[in-house]
Amino acid sequence: MKLFTAQQIRDWDSYTMQEEPIASIDLMERAATACVDWLQHRFPKQEFYTIFCGKGNNGGDGLAIARLLMARNCSVTVYIPESGQQGSYDFQANLERLNQVYPEVIQFIETPEELPLVATGNIIIDAILGTGINRPATGFTAALFDYINSLSNIVVAIDMPSGLYADKAGDNNPVIEADHTLSFQGYKRALLMADNAGAVGEVHVLPIGLDPDYYNQTNTPFEVIDAALIATIYKPRLRFAHKGNYGHGLVIAGSYGKNGAAVLACRAAVRSGIGLLTCYTQDSGYIVLQTSVPEAMLITDPDPDHITELQLDTTPYRAVGIGPGIGTQPATIKAVYQLLQQYRQPMVIDADALNILAKHPDWYDLIPSGSILTPHPKEFERLFGATTNNFTQQQLALEKAQLLNCIIIVKGHHSFIATPAGKGFYNTTGNAGMATGGSGDVLTGLLTGILAQGYTPEDAAIFGVYLHGLAGDLAAAANSMEAMTAGDIIEYLGQSFQQIGRYGRSI
Ligand SMILES: NC(=O)C1=CN([C@@H]2O[C@H](COP(=O)(O)OP(=O)(O)OC[C@H]3O[C@@H](n4cnc5c(N)ncnc54)[C@H](OP(=O)(O)O)[C@@H]3O)[C@@H](O)[C@H]2O)[C@@H](O)CC1
Numbered sequence: 001m002k003l004f005t006a007q008q009i010r011d012w013d014s015y016t017m018q019e020e021p022i023a024s025i026d027l028m029e030r031a032a033t034a035c036v037d038w039l040q041h042r043f044p045k046q047e048f049y050t051i052f053c054g055k056g057n058n059g060g061d062g063l064a065i066a067r068l069l070m071a072r073n074c075s076v077t078v079y080i081p082e083s084g085q086q087g088s089y090d091f092q093a094n095l096e097r098l099n100q101v102y103p104e105v106i107q108f109i110e111t112p113e114e115l116p117l118v119a120t121g122n123i124i125i126d127a128i129l130g131t132g133i134n135r136p137a138t139g140f141t142a143a144l145f146d147y148i149n150s151l152s153n154i155v156v157a158i159d160m161p162s163g164l165y166a167d168k169a170g171d172n173n174p175v176i177e178a179d180h181t182l183s184f185q186g187y188k189r190a191l192l193m194a195d196n197a198g199a200v201g202e203v204h205v206l207p208i209g210l211d212p213d214y215y216n217q218t219n220t221p222f223e224v225i226d227a228a229l230i231a232t233i234y235k236p237r238l239r240f241a242h243k244g245n246y247g248h249g250l251v252i253a254g255s256y257g258k259n260g261a262a263v264l265a266c267r268a269a270v271r272s273g274i275g276l277l278t279c280y281t282q283d284s285g286y287i288v289l290q291t292s293v294p295e296a297m298l299i300t301d302p303d304p305d306h307i308t309e310l311q312l313d314t315t316p317y318r319a320v321g322i323g324p325g326i327g328t329q330p331a332t333i334k335a336v337y338q339l340l341q342q343y344r345q346p347m348v349i350d351a352d353a354l355n356i357l358a359k360h361p362d363w364y365d366l367i368p369s370g371s372i373l374t375p376h377p378k379e380f381e382r383l384f385g386a387t388t389n390n391f392t393q394q395q396l397a398l399e400k401a402q403l404l405n406c407i408i409i410v411k412g413h414h415s416f417i418a419t420p421a422g423k424g425f426y427n428t429t430g431n432a433g434m435a436t437g438g439s440g441d442v443l444t445g446l447l448t449g450i451l452a453q454g455y456t457p458e459d460a461a462i463f464g465v466y467l468h469g470l471a472g473d474l475a476a477a478a479n480s481m482e483a484m485t486a487g488d489i490i491e492y493l494g495q496s497f498q499q500i501g502r503y504g505r506s507i
C-alpha cells in the first residue's frame with residue numbers, strides 16, 4: 001500500500017471529488033460514517049462520548065461523528081475551542097447540521113477554566129487537528145492537549161492524533177496521546193514511527209472510497225508492506241521441484257555459550273523453503289547443532305569457542321548469513337574480514353558482524369552488492385551515526401543503502417527497509433512479544449534462506465520481514481506476547497506460508 005504525504009492525500013481528496021464526482025461534505029459524511037461504524041464495532045456497548053472539534057475539516061469530521069452517534073442513540077457532548085476564526089466550509093456546514101438536530105450538545109470553550117469535566121466512562125474523540133496542522137500547538141490548544149492527556153479515558157483520534165505532523169518530525173511539540181488512531185484510506189508516515197508510538201496508539205486504516213485511479217497513477221518512494229505486495233513477491237513451489245532449485249545457503253553463527261543463536265538462525269533457515277543449508281560454527285557447537293538442526297550440514301571451526309577462520313570454499317553458497325552470536329573476539333574480527341574479501345554474493349549481515357563492521361568503516365566497501373544489513377536502532381547508530389528522530393534516521397538509511405548498494409532493515413515495531421533505489425518499505429506484521437532474545441537470529445536465518453532461493457535482495461528483505469512478523473503474530477495469538485519465545489516464531493512459519501499462499505488466490 002503506497003504511503004502518501006498530507007499534500008498527496010489532499011490531492012487524492014480533490015481528485016475523487018472531481019472524478020466520482022462527490023461533494024466534499026458528502027466525502028466527509030462517508031469518513032464520519034466509517035468512524036462511527038468502527039466505534040460501534042469496537043465498543044458495541046459504549047454510550048457516552050466527549051468530542052473535541054477544531055475548526056478545520058478534522059473538526060468537521062468530529063461534528064458529523066457527533067450527529068451520527070446521536071442518531072444511533074449514543075449520548076454525546078461536543079466541545080469546540082473558540083479561536084475567533086471562521087471554521088472551514090465543511091466545518092460550518094456540519095455545525096449547522098448538528099445545530100439543527102441536536103443544538104444542546106454543542107459547547108464552545110475559550111479558557112482553561114472552561115475545560116469540561118469528562119466522566120470516566122466516556123470515550124474521548126480527538127477531532128481537533130488533522131493533516132492540516134502547519135505549526136506547533138500553543139496556548140489554549142496546547143493546554144487542551146495536556147488536559148486530555150491527563151485523563152484516563154480512552155482517546156480515539158480522527159485521522160491523526162492532533163498535533164502530529166504527517167510527514168515530518170515534531171521535535172516534542174504538544175500532541176494528543178491517543179489509544180486508537182483512525183486513519184483515512186491509508187497510513188501516513190508519522191503513524192509508523194517508533195518516536196510517535198505513545199501518540200498514535202493502535203492505528204486502524206479506514207477505507208473511505210477515494211478514487212483508485214489516483215492511487216495507481218501517483219508515485220511515492222514509501223510503501224507499507226501488505227498482503228497485496230506479498231502476493232506479488234511470493235513464489236509458490238514448483239510441482240517438479242528438487243532441492244537444487246531452492247539454493248544452498250550458509251549460516252555463520254555461534255560461539256561458546258551462544259549456540260542458541262546458531263540453532264535459531266539455522267532452524268529458521270531450514271523452514272524458509274531453502275534447498276540445502278550448511279552451518280559454520282565453533283568446534284564445541286558440533287553436537288548441539290547436529291542434534292537440534294539435523295536438516296543442516298555442519299562445518300566447524302578448529303577453535304572450540306569462537307569462529308576464527310573463514311577461508312572456506314564459498315562457491316556452493318547462493319547466500320551467506322553471518323552474525324548471530326559470533327562475538328567480537330579479535331580472531332573472529334579477522335575471520336569476518338577474510339569472508340568479506342572473498343565472497344561476492346549477497347550476504348545477510350546481522351548482530352556482531354554489524355558491530356565488527358561498525359568498528360571498521362573502511363571495510364564497508366567490501367560488503368557485496370545486494371547484501372541485507374539488519375541493524376536494530378542502536379546497531380544502526382554504531383554503523384552510521386546518531387540521528388535526532390525517525391525521519392532523519394530513515395533518510396540516513398536510504399542514503400547509506402544507495403551508497404553501499406545494499407538493503408538496510410532498521411528493525412523495530414514497524415521495521416523500515418531502505419533500498420538502494422531510494423524506496424522505503426514499512427512492515428506492519430509483528431508485535432511486542434517479538435522483542436525477546438533470539439528473534440533477530442530467526443530473522444537472519446529466514447532472510448538467508450529466502451535469499452538463497454533466488455529472490456532478489458529487495459524482495460527477500462520485504463518477504464522475510466513480513467513473514468517473520470506474521471509468524472510472530474500467530475505465535476503471540478497462541479502463546480501470548482509474554483510467553484512466546486523466538487523458537488515459537490519458527491514453529492509458526494508453516495502456518496504463515498499457508499496464509500501467504502492464500503493471498504495470491506484472494507486478491
Ligand atoms: N483526506 C481525506 O480524504 C479526507 C479528510 N478529511 C479530514 O480533513 C482533515 C484535514 O482538514 P484540514 O485541511 O481542514 O485541516 P485540519 O487538520 O482540520 O486543520 C485546520 C486548520 O487548523 C489550523 N491550524 C494548523 N495548525 C494549527 C495549530 N497548531 N493550532 C491551531 N490551529 C492550527 C490551520 O489553519 P490556519 O490557522 O493556518 O488558517 C488549518 O488549516 C483530515 O485530517 C481529515 O480529518 C475528511 O473530512 C474527508 C476526507
Ligand SMILES: [K+]
Pocket residue numbers: 058126127128129130157158159160161162
Ligand atoms: K485529530
